Amino acid sequence: MRQDLHYTLDGLDPRGLVEGLMQAVRENPRIQVHTETRLSRTQGTVGRFRSVLEQGEKRITIEHGATIVATGGKEAGTTLYGYGSSERVMTQSEVEKGLSEGSLDAAALDTVVMIQCVGSREPGAHNYCSRVCCAAALKNANQLRKANPQVRIVILYRDMMTYGFLESYYTEARRQGVLFASYDPADKPRVQFENGKPVVTFTDTILRDEVRVSADLLCLSTGVEPDPSHQELGEKLGIALTQDGFFQEAESKWRPVDCLKEGVFLAGLAHSPRPIVEVLAQAEAAAQRAFVYLSKGRLTAARMTSKVHDSLCARCRTCITACPFEARSYDVVNHRVTVDAATCQGCGICAVACPNGAAELKGPNDRQNLAIIEASLMGSWSAGP
């Protein structure tokens, strides 16, 4: 979405920021950039991935210790509220572009209506909050009023998602005279066109009355949707998608930028829609997580890993399918199931799935387990009530 961003609510210059980063990357002799390139396939595990890239007819094989997925996202399209049938109906990013590049004349506008949550937060549509479009509405309202202080702006919303310090911009917009009216999702605004102008009718939930506003410009907050490559890329990388089509993290609180697959990390809209400041923090976190692996001379296996009792194993491969970390594979030369100790997380799923008791966790034995229990009980007794 970099091309769509010209300014942010809190005054960042996203284009300048990205240009600076791109230049630093181009000038770094240790970074290779492959543009117009697709990932053909990838195999291996953390510390020793091997990926084949397609660049037209050319195939490039690279070896890498970690993978960071930063596919980005895009503004969702819509056919609602007359979008596509009138030049007076635009999305937030089109208004931003028009104001920045001068193709939208704010001085010629008397009334602008913005509708929030268009095609969002509903089953069947993008059933999530994109977290950026309320801020986009405020920043565009701000820019419109800077260019034309007389313009009347009405924002129709379900909830204003201006969390954290962004709340102050919402308060300021109200103080500046931007009108906010909430609508009920069961009774959405309706748009018809009169003399080429969009006329928006909505039920004001406070006045409990129907309001009609004739607008010179209708601006729609359509939210963010995942990059269309996600399904295919997820299958190639062996990482899961959420029901909304973004990539799934391993654990939202403790491993928020890790994928379940060891050595694969997420940054930005690949993971979920979020403001640029959060994207930058997440990208730094992903880089640092990757660095933890890359900086080590050797990787140690999890304390508890799984093993295979060859004599009990029926080679049914149930455990290979069951393992969520792809730590198990079938050795076709020796006809046996093998476990990659560096990838195994010791989750025990294979041990549960194996019908023959041939998959087992190499943890403490029964005697050691009893000793652990005894030691912890001794600890709690000596600590007293």
Ligand code: SF4
């Ligand atoms: S950020 Fe605002 S407009 Fe966008 S989906 Fe969330 S509540 Fe709706």
Ligand code: SF4
């Ligand atoms: S599920 Fe058990 S028996 Fe089947 S291949 Fe795996 S270890 Fe062997």
Ligand code: SF4
């Ligand atoms: S314990 Fe078994 S299922 Fe879990 S990661 Fe290791 S091999 Fe895979």
